[in-house]
Every structure is written in C-alpha cells, then in structure tokens.
Amino acid sequence: MKPQRISRFIAHDWSTHSSRDRGVERAMEPLVGDALQAGRLAFTLRDDSLVAICADRGLATELRFQQRELLKTLAAAGFAGIERMRIRLTHTPRAPEPAQRLEPREIPESARQILADTAAGIQDDGLANALQRLARAAKTPPD
Structure with missing residues (x-):
C-alpha cells in the first residue's frame, strides 16, 4: 500500500x-x-x-x-x-536554521586503493583528480 x-x-x-x-x-x-x-x-x-x-x-x-x-x-x-x-x-519568531554538521568520512584502505587505481586508468583528468582527492581525503585517522 x-x-x-x-x-x-x-x-x-x-x-x-x-x-x-x-x-x-x-x-x-x-x-x-x-x-x-x-x-x-x-x-x-x-x-x-x-x-x-x-x-x-x-x-x-x-x-x-x-x-x-x-x-x-x-x-x-x-x-x-x-x-x-x-x-x-516576541522571544522566538521561529526556530533557527540548524547548523549542518559534517560527518567524518571513513573509507577502508582497500576501497581507497581501488579509487586510486581507477583514477590512474581514467583518461578524463577532472574525474581522475576528483577520485584521487577522494582517496586522499577519506583516510581514516590513526588510533
């Protein structure tokens, strides 16, 4: 239904x-x-x-x-x-807009390697650079 x-x-x-x-x-x-x-x-x-x-x-x-x-x-x-x-x-005309919180990105090492390998095989420079940035930005912080 x-x-x-x-x-x-x-x-x-x-x-x-x-x-x-x-x-x-x-x-x-x-x-x-x-x-x-x-x-x-x-x-x-x-x-x-x-x-x-x-x-x-x-x-x-x-x-x-x-x-x-x-x-x-x-x-x-x-x-x-x-x-x-x-x-x-009045004290509160309306609720304030909520502040957007950025959730930390966590991508496993194997997925980061796949992103980097895929970026190396793509001929479109813009897309390849975006994939490389994603692979670098998604590194998990050391414990």
Whole structure:
C-alpha cells in the first residue's frame, strides 16, 4: 500500500499561506538574511500589511528605519498592494536554521586503493583528480 502524500491532509489555504510567506522571506533575504537565518526574524503578510515578527527591540528599530526599502523590495518581487509594515516583538519568531554538521568520512584502505587505481586508468583528468582527492581525503585517522 502506497502512503498518501502529506499535502492531501493539509488545508489548501494553509499551504498557500505558508508558501507565500516563504516567498516573502526569500525576497527579503538580501536585506535581512542574517536575522532570518538566525531565527530572530520572520515575515508574514496580512491583508495590505507586511508583518515582521522580531526577537529583540534593536532589530525592530532597524526594521523601522528600513521600512521603505523593505516595502519597495517586496513590491519589486511581485507582492503588489502591500502598503504598510507592522512590527511585532516576541522571544522566538521561529526556530533557527540548524547548523549542518559534517560527518567524518571513513573509507577502508582497500576501497581507497581501488579509487586510486581507477583514477590512474581514467583518461578524463577532472574525474581522475576528483577520485584521487577522494582517496586522499577519506583516510581514516590513526588510533
């Protein structure tokens, strides 16, 4: 039995609202990207207003000074009819983006040797160099 798609269970209005808010945040990212990524700021649209949900007063003040530029950027991104901006304060507007952790690569010695041998037999220099780098980078640390 094939599982049903999650979108089947989510109301269409909510899905539309969520994708619109993601579009607003993508449009605003060049101006306030650091605060968005850190989870200190979130944007949403309500009727003819852009609502900025801020984590601290300093950010709210900065947004008040940038209000005209933010509304112009939003209009240029295709969100017409947004005429004013409201700012709300809360402790956590949204969860911060998780930091990506790099998992250590471990490739056995036999596999590293196969990578090196394969690289020696390939005529494409770019691919051969990539295989050699992979064989060198995957060395297991000494215990």
